[in-house]
Amino acid sequence: MRERYAVETEKQDNVEPTPEDDNSNYIVEKVAVFVSWILVLILLPFSLCCCLTIAYEFHRLVIFRLGRIRSCLGPGLVFLLPCIDSFNTVDIRTDVVNVDPQEMLTKDSVSITVNAVVFYCIYDPINSIIKVDDARDATERISQVTLRNIVGSKGLHELLASRQQLSLEIQQAVAKITERWGVRVERVDLMEISLPSSLERSLASEAEATREARAKIILAEGEAKASKALKECSDVMSENQITLQLRHLQILCSMASERRVNVLFPIPLEIMAPFMDGKDSSDAAQDDDDRRDSDDDYDYLHLFSPKVYISGTPPDFFNDAQTDSTTEKPEVGKTTESVEENKPARSWLWPPFFRPSRSAQDGEQPTSSRRVRPQSGQPSPRSNRTDDAIEPYPLLTKPPARSSSPTKPSSIPIPPRPDHPSLPPVPPHPTLPPIPPHPTLPPIPERPIPPPKSTSTPPEKDPKVSKADKNYYF
Known part of the structure; x- marks a missing residue:
């Protein structure tokens, strides 16, 4: 009972074992070591396969000789005596422990679900072997308990607002406990804090x-x-x-840059004053309205009727309109052809926008666009429109003769068309009988003989003179 208490006190206080050994155990250990060396020497070089082992850089070997801790070796080649030495391999790399999600109550009685992650490593392989059964499982369990205790002592708003501070507190609390096991806690992070849907x-x-x-x-x-x-x-x-x-x-x-907008921008009348004629008055505006009402439809007819307008100097082969208008009527004895040749040609006036402006000698201002209303007793300026206008070119009296359509027929008589050659009768079939007549229908009548055609020359008729096309324009 005293020895057990001494071992537990030694384990807790991390004190080296006392040099007092049992003499019997010491003698047995020395004898076993001597026998092991003899076997190794006898079985050389085959015994080296059982005596040598390799430890990696991230592994440490805790050597036990007859159940007692001898040392911690590695990395590299490690020599072990067969049958009396054994070892445990300890990984000193950083490992990760995932703390499972668990429901807990905060200080203000709010149920939440929290999970965390713990990063740790083993810095003392001997203590991780002799002071704890499974360092990984122990670290995970102590992390869960510490997390529950710290979260239960905090309020919900404090947990949500200071997660980094909460992680640091959990790390310090867990590291203080695992330090005796040779385990160093490097980091603790809270992964998720889940709230109820109503609270969210x-x-x-x-x-x-x-x-x-x-x-x-x-x-x-x-x-x-x-x-x-x-x-x-x-x-x-x-x-x-x-x-x-x-x-x-x-x-x-x-x-206007954002969308299509019609802007009505008012302009002061003072801006338009330089462009307005100061001599105009309300009487002149009334005269213009009366003049528009009294105009006839002459200009409108000229705008909508089809016309041919030719500008430039008239060619020499056109007849003058004034000469044609003064020609005398043909006599009774003349032929129809001469009557057509002497018939006056059609002509019309220039349209208003092709007429030249009148000069100041005619008594009108060429620069003014307003019409002056005629006074009583004076002739209207429209009556002299034909006299002042420039005569256009007249139309052709007769279209020129074409080579493909002669005006007079040829004097050479055309011979009559010969008769079509008669076809020979169809011979009867050599084997088939002739087709009998229909019992009810009448027989087919014979084809009548056409009358003989006369071979005399037909009398000559008066040649027809083609009339000029009234709708012929050039």
Whole structure:
């Protein structure tokens, strides 16, 4: 009982074992070592296969000789005596422990689910072997308990707001316990804090209300600053009207750039004063209205009727319109061809937009576009429109003769067309009988003989003279 208490006290206080050994155990150990060396020497070189082992860089070998800890060896080649030495391999790399999600209550009685991750490594292989059964499992269990204890002592808002501080507290608490096992806790992180759905909705609405209140405060502060700036700007614009007009134009430009907008911009009458004729009055405007009402449809007919207008000097082979209009009527004895040749040609006036402007000698102003209403007792200017206008070119009296259509028939008689040669009768079939007549239908009548054609030359007829095409235009 005293020895067991001494071992536990030694394990807890990390004190080296006492040099007092049992003499019997010591003698047995020395004898076993001697016999092992003899076997190794006898069985050389085959015994080397059982005596040598390799430890990797990230492994450490804890050697036990007859159940007692001898040393911690590695990395590299390690020599072991067969039958009396044994070893345990310890991995000194950093390992990860995933703490399973667990439900817990916070300080303000809110049920949440929390999971975490713990990063640790073994820095003392001997203590990790002799002071704990499984260092990995022990580290995971102590992390779960520490997490539950610390989360239960915090409020919900504190947990959500200071997760880094919570992770640091858990790391320090776990490291203080695992340090006796030769385990160093490097980091602890909270992966997720799950809240109930009802609590999530309430927190979201609270956060939304807080954000809206903050936004209204910021908007009110911005409007206050903008109103101060607008007041200063209005004071500057009130001193200069041009600045206000330029600002108006900038606003119109910004409106038109976003979408299609029709802007009705009023123009002061003072701007149009230089372009207006000072001599015009209301009487002149009334005269213009009366003149438009009294105009006939002469110009409108010229606009809608089809015409041919030719500009330039008339060619030599065209007849003059005035000469044709003064020709005398043909006599009774003349032929129809001569009558057609002496018939006056058709002509018309130039359209209004092709007529030259009248000069100042005719008593009208060439630069004025207004018409003067004729006074009583004076002839209308429309009556002299034909006299003042330039005569256009007349139409052709007769189209020229074409080579493909002669005006007179040829005097050479055309011989009659010969008869078609008669076909020989169809011979009967050598084997088939002739087709009998139909019992009810009448027989087919014979083909009548055409009358003989006369071979005399037909009398000559008066040649027809082709008339000029009235719709012929060039």
